[in-house]
Amino acid sequence: MSMSDFKLDGKVALITGGCQGLGLEFSRALANAGASVVVTSRDERKAQAAAEVIRQETGGDTLGLAADVTDFRQIQAVVDKTVGTFDRLDILINNAGVNVRKPILDYDEQSWDLVQTTNLKAPFLCAKAVVPQMIKQKFGRIINIASMLGTVALPERSAYCSSKGGLIQLTKVMALEWAEHNITANAVCPGPFATDINQAVINNPEANQFFLNHLPIKRWGKPEELTGLMIYLASDLSNFMTGSAIVIDGGWTSE
Structure with missing residues (x-):
């Protein structure tokens, strides 16, 4: 084995929600490893702007496309555009997600449905759109971004915890059905990472201390600390790894 085994030259990756936060970090990492990268957002201008930033930073081929990942027709259009542009699609990172924090008794159906549809139904739909192309190629990598909260719980995260737990189980079924x-x-099950979406918690002294008290490492994760795993899972070196849920959480779930 050499460092060249981690290269993704000739591979094409689709990252949903790849325009900000962890998704943007994943997009940059795969592009730096040699993959052509397609990022999606509901906002076409945002997707195109992110793709251009990645292209300028990495020199790789990029594409920014608008899509609502809860709409199968829009996802299929993205897949068709990707394959039409690059002739293949090797890696799917189901990263788009949402969280609504409320106690169960205050949780309305609309918020519940939003979280479940975005976090669980969308990865199901994206895989259904992408996998036929992967079967043709006899190669594919699906990386679902779940959460440590798919394995442990926190108050006021009923929809989020259940959606991410469901995504871990869905991942295992995908692994069984498509291994052949x-x-x-x-x-991938991240713990607390210092992204823009978490700034409100980080900036709240009481909430921030609650998180630090549960982290043996005593700090929030840095987004770039996930990229090595992402490149490994996308590479040929992970051929024998499937159906796994990898927790990267600073030791939170070790207690």
């Missing part, structure tokens, strides 16, 4: 086609499916 040389397609792997794994879930």
